[in-house]
Amino acid sequence: MSEIVHSNIFSRISDYAYKNKNFLLLTFLLPPLAWLGIVYLGSLLILLMHSFFYLDGFTGQIVYEFSFSTLIELFSQRANIDIIIRTVMMAFSVTLGATIIGLPVAYYMAKFTTKKTKAIFYLAVMLPLWSSYLVRVYAWKLILAKEGIINWTFAKLHLTWFIDYILSLPVIGGPSLSISYIGMFLVFTFIWLPFMIIPIQASLERVPNSLLDASSDLGAHPRKTFYKIILPLALPGIAAGSIFTFSLTLGDYIIPYIIGTSKFFIGQAVYTHQGVAGNVPLAAAFSIVPIAVMAIYISLAKRLGAFDAF
Amino acid sequence: MLFNNQPYVGQKKASLSLRFGAAFGILYLNVPLFFIILYAFTTEDKSFQFPPPGYTLKWFKIVLGREDIWNAVQLSLKIACLSTIIAIVLGTLAAAALYKRSFFGRETITLLIILPIALPGIITGISLRSAYGFAGIPFSSLTIIIGHATFCMVVVYNNVVARLRRSSPSLIEASMDLGANNFQTFRYVILPNLSTAILAGGMLAFALSFDEVIVTTFTAGQQTTLPIWMLTELIRPRQRPVTNVVAVFIICITFVPILIAYYLTRDHDSADGAGK
Numbered sequence: 001m002s003e004i005v006h007s008n009i010f011s012r013i014s015d016y017a018y019k020n021k022n023f024l025l026l027t028f029l030l031p032p033l034a035w036l037g038i039v040y041l042g043s044l045l046i047l048l049m050h051s052f053f054y055l056d057g058f059t060g061q062i063v064y065e066f067s068f069s070t071l072i073e074l075f076s077q078r079a080n081i082d083i084i085i086r087t088v089m090m091a092f093s094v095t096l097g098a099t100i101i102g103l104p105v106a107y108y109m110a111k112f113t114t115k116k117t118k119a120i121f122y123l124a125v126m127l128p129l130w131s132s133y134l135v136r137v138y139a140w141k142l143i144l145a146k147e148g149i150i151n152w153t154f155a156k157l158h159l160t161w162f163i164d165y166i167l168s169l170p171v172i173g174g175p176s177l178s179i180s181y182i183g184m185f186l187v188f189t190f191i192w193l194p195f196m197i198i199p200i201q202a203s204l205e206r207v208p209n210s211l212l213d214a215s216s217d218l219g220a221h222p223r224k225t226f227y228k229i230i231l232p233l234a235l236p237g238i239a240a241g242s243i244f245t246f247s248l249t250l251g252d253y254i255i256p257y258i259i260g261t262s263k264f265f266i267g268q269a270v271y272t273h274q275g276v277a278g279n280v281p282l283a284a285a286f287s288i289v290p291i292a293v294m295a296i297y298i299s300l301a302k303r304l305g306a307f308d309a310f
Numbered sequence: 311m312l313f314n315n316q317p318y319v320g321q322k323k324a325s326l327s328l329r330f331g332a333a334f335g336i337l338y339l340n341v342p343l344f345f346i347i348l349y350a351f352t353t354e355d356k357s358f359q360f361p362p363p364g365y366t367l368k369w370f371k372i373v374l375g376r377e378d379i380w381n382a383v384q385l386s387l388k389i390a391c392l393s394t395i396i397a398i399v400l401g402t403l404a405a406a407a408l409y410k411r412s413f414f415g416r417e418t419i420t421l422l423i424i425l426p427i428a429l430p431g432i433i434t435g436i437s438l439r440s441a442y443g444f445a446g447i448p449f450s451s452l453t454i455i456i457g458h459a460t461f462c463m464v465v466v467y468n469n470v471v472a473r474l475r476r477s478s479p480s481l482i483e484a485s486m487d488l489g490a491n492n493f494q495t496f497r498y499v500i501l502p503n504l505s506t507a508i509l510a511g512g513m514l515a516f517a518l519s520f521d522e523v524i525v526t527t528f529t530a531g532q533q534t535t536l537p538i539w540m541l542t543e544l545i546r547p548r549q550r551p552v553t554n555v556v557a558v559f560i561i562c563i564t565f566v567p568i569l570i571a572y573y574l575t576r577d578h579d580s581a582d583g584a585g586k
Contacts, residue, residue: 014491024492028407029419032400032463036422040434040460043441047433050440101338104331112324121336123572128339130514130568132521134540135557139342141544142349145358149345152360193339222325243428251430254523258544267432271527280440287433294429 050284062280070281071288080269084289087266090181090188091249095242097189098196102241106200107230111212129194137258140187144178144259151177174261184259191255192248196241203237204230236305243294243301250290266290343561350554358550369551379539379556386536389451390519393458397515400459401466402508409474426461434461435528442529449531457529458522462515469511469575470504477503510574513567521564536560 017024053062054069074080109121128136143149154163166182167173174180207230215225253267264272266289274283324332350369352362373379404423408416426434438457447453481503485495523537530538540560543553 010493011491014493017492025407025413028403032404032407032423033419035400035463036426036460039438039441039456040426041422043437044433046441046444047437101331101335104328105335108324108328108332112328119576123569124336124340126572127565127568128343130517131343131564132537132557132560134521134523134537134544135346135560136342138540138544138553138557139346142345142358142360143342145360147357147359149360190338190342193335197335222328226328247428247430251432252524253432254541254544267430270432270436274436274439280443283436284440287436290430291433298428 047284047287050281051288053281055279055281060278070285074282074285074289080286083264083266083269083286086263087250088293090185090265091246093185094188094192094249095196095245097185098193098245099238099242101189102193102196102200103231103234103238106197106204106234106237107226109197109201110204110207111209125194125197129198133191134254136191137187137255140183140190141178141258144176144183144186146176146178178259179261181261184255187255187259188249188252192245195244195248196238199240200234200237203240204234207233239301239304243298246297247290247294250293346554346557346561350551350558352551352554355551369555373552373555373559376552378534379536379552382534382536382539383559385451385533386520389454389458389535390516393455393462393519394512394516396455396459397462397466398508398512401463401511401515402470402504404463405467405470405474409471410479423464423467427464431461431522431524432528435525438525439528449529449533451533453529453531454526454533454535457525458519461522461525462519465515465518466508466511469507469514473504473507473575506574510571513571513574517564517567517571521560 017027050062051070052066052068053064054067054073055061056063105121105125109118109125113121145151151160151163154160163177167176167180172180172182172185174183177183211229212225215229216222220228251267253265253271256265256268266286270283270286273279273286323329348362349358351365351367352359353364353366354362404419408420408423434457438453438460442449442453481499482495485499490498521537523535523541526535526538527541536556540553540556543549543556547553
């Protein structure tokens with residue numbers, strides 16, 4: 001008896017849900033939407049709001065009044081502008097580096113692997129992607145250390161002068177590999193490289209083999225096929241991957257802290273202003289910069305077809 | 311779609327420069343991790359000297375006896391488990407709602423789900439922190455879990471939505487035609503079909519949460535998760551050999567769920583396309 005009543009109730013709800021698709025949609029959508037809307041979007045709005053507040057210079061307390069003074073402070077100081085330029089330049093270089101290193105891997109994976117070797121390649125890209133970020137940064141600290149493997153190898157090959165030369169270069173150089181922009185660039189590129197490889201590989205897999213056959217039948221050298229066929233068709237993938245490499249570099253504060261020089265990046269500025277200095281409004285204003293840069297960047301990438309790459 | 315899973319046969323072998331480039335990329339991604347494992351056995355404890363002057367197992371023994379490390383591991387596991395559960399529920403629901411039907415605002419909602427991972431982690435971190443501060447919520451494990459669940463959701467969502475798009479809608483129609491109601495269809499048709507995708511997404515979410523550090527530094531008060539322990543050690547190295555061993559430990563604990571996730575989704579991703 002109870003069994004029948006039971007199934008009736010369920011059937012009735014079920015019938016109702018079937019007739020009213022919106023009811024089902026709403027029940028599915030409500031929990032995740034409520035979570036993201038309240039927890040994430042709500043927090044984001046509070047953060048953005050903070051950038052219109054300001055810090056009282058005498059009491060060190062946040063004044064909850066609408067004002068542009070924090071934003072003016074951010075963009076009027078040379079040091080802050082330098083931080084923004086430095087970070088954007090690094091993000092740009094890392095994106096470029098990851099594209100150059102990632103493209104051959106993605107091309108090979110998409111077109112020259114058997115089912116078995118593709119699985120190996122796939123794991124070799126995915127394992128570093130998902131494994132610990134900190135451990136991988138730490139690995140580079142071991143590698144770049146003065147007494148570490150890189151310096152040891154170059155010393156054995158009698159090439160120490162080469163490292164000294166690179167480190168003596170302006171801007172990218174520094175006192176040692178682990179305290180220089182060149183070192184930081186190597187680590188950033190290493191950490192975000194899988195984010196570049198995966199979308200490029202996905203977009204190249206969709207390129208029909210007949211297109212490559214046609215190109216070589218018509219007499220194109222593999223190199224020409226690469227520049228004329230592969231590269232243009234990989235562009236949506238590169239655009240999609242660059243969203244990640246660019247965005248992740250913009251916001252990172254741990255790599256510049258551990259590998260970098262004493263000069264700040266945006267992430268460090270945000271971290272320091274909200275932490276030690278207690279200047280949440282300025283930190284909030286700083287964090288608007290990556291959001292704004294990413295908004296511009298994503299709209300550009302969308303035009304290149306970044307969102308068709310997945 | 312036919313040619314997708316077949317190797318490109320028109321040109322028998324990749325050119326030498328392409329093979330060199332591909333090998334370089336793969337080595338660049340994987341070799342650094344081997345050094346961590348090597349250094350876990352070194353006898354040198356003052357610097358990162360290469361090659362290690364000698365090899366020993368004593369650091370493993372020391373780590374086993376360290377209570378602060380074990381507490382950090384426990385906290386990290388607890389947070390990863392709880393945020394994975396939340397992420398699985400919310401991510402699966404979102405995927406079920408968004409995979410097929412188009413309705414007003416669908417694009418915006420999709421963007422909203424991806425946003426926590428598309429924007430730099432520091433933005434998520436500091437906005438949560440300022441929200442907690444604004445609302446007067448004290449820091450605890452819960453505040454960390456809320457942050458982690460938010461960005462883990464998208465991982466589960468991605469996996470489930472991919473599976474739903476690949477599985478055939480006629481299965482559900484057949485189940486309904488044969489008289490099953492929504493709940494029965496869900497229990498006997500949809501869930502078995504989705505289970506490995508959900509589990510794979512959950513595994514990745516777990517790995518992601520277990521070693522997350524950027525959002526955690528903003529949402530943790532006095533708690534020390536394993537990545538936070540590691541970060542303090544990275545900034546001021548005081549116990550290099552112990553850190554090396556902990557790093558090896560983290561590699562092991564994150565590789566297991568990633569490999570499981572890979573094997574769970576491997577067959578489906580190549581086979582399910584045929585049903586469409």
